[in-house]
Amino acid sequence: MTTAKSPRRSWGAQLVLNALLWVIPVALLWLVATPLYNRFLLGSAENLVRLTESPNVTNLLRKDDHFAYVQRRDFPPAKSLVHSFRVTDVHFHLLMLGVLFLAVPRVPWRRRLENLGWAVLITVFFDILLIFFYVKFAYATQLGAWSLEHYGAFGRNFWGLGKHLLDLPFKFSLPFLLWAGFYFNDLMAEIRPRPA
């Protein structure tokens, strides 16, 4: 009975402890990589937005280390910066992702890093898509008469709800979703029926 109980307790507790230990190193790495990653995200998202417009009028401009502007070149210069957002907010979930994936106990390093690599790749695509939705949301709902003229009720609701869902629940839960996708069986293998 004791032997059936102790591995289950120690796996979960060990994961929580590991997670606490990984927070600082992962946060430091994320801080160092943030300026570079911001540039990469803005460039990639700008290309994605341009795939959906003709002529190409959207620029995503870096304002500082954290913020970016959405610029429309077809607007008068004084009004061309139509929206701003915090790029760092888009990808801080990488912190959670790193911590969760590195904290899993009793998994060989090679498998742990492989899984983390795939998860980071998926997250990068998600982040680019999220910025794309930020831009479309701004165009569809934040530009007053221009939005009403260019987007119908369906479009405004689609981009609005899409941005809402991607920006809150799925951005926050993506690290967990990926963790569960890669480690669900490890978790289940550690669960033992409790003694009566």
Added chain:
Amino acid sequence: MANKQTASKPPSSASGSFWQRNRRELTFLILFVVILGGSFTLISVNWVNDHVVEPFTAGIAWLSGGVLHLLGQSVTMTGTVIRNPRFAVNIRNGCNGVEAMFIFIAAVLAFPASWKSRLAGLGLGILAIQVVNLVRVVALFLTGVYFPKIFDTSHTVIWQTIVILCGVLLWIFWANRFAMPPASEPAT
């Protein structure tokens, strides 16, 4: 008959085996996404936001204001806003712990466990998440008053990460320690 079965089976058995091999995790992931997406779609409806989320958030503001009073801060609360002469915060969606709570609830409901374990996990988990969120609101207000330069980073990166990570780790601990596998499944 046997030949007929063999001939007609391969495509479905291939997909069937994939489903069977990953049935538990796929079921969990699909249920999790559906519950999470459904709950957030529900609270994006204006009526639900105005009649449920806003009063709930105002309650958090009121409780946080009470704690700040205990810590010697002279604050006033108006709806979801907490203010003193030096600083004011408006608690909005994303800062009321609802996201972490829904992620936790969706994960608990999607996981194969007894209803008794689920209810116990939900009760204690939601309480723990709201306690952490209360600490977040109070800490953020104090950060705004005394260290305004780091408020933004603290608000969007540090505390969001702490609250969500806390919800996820609570779930992992619950699933690992307290959720029992269904009786039909052998313990591995």
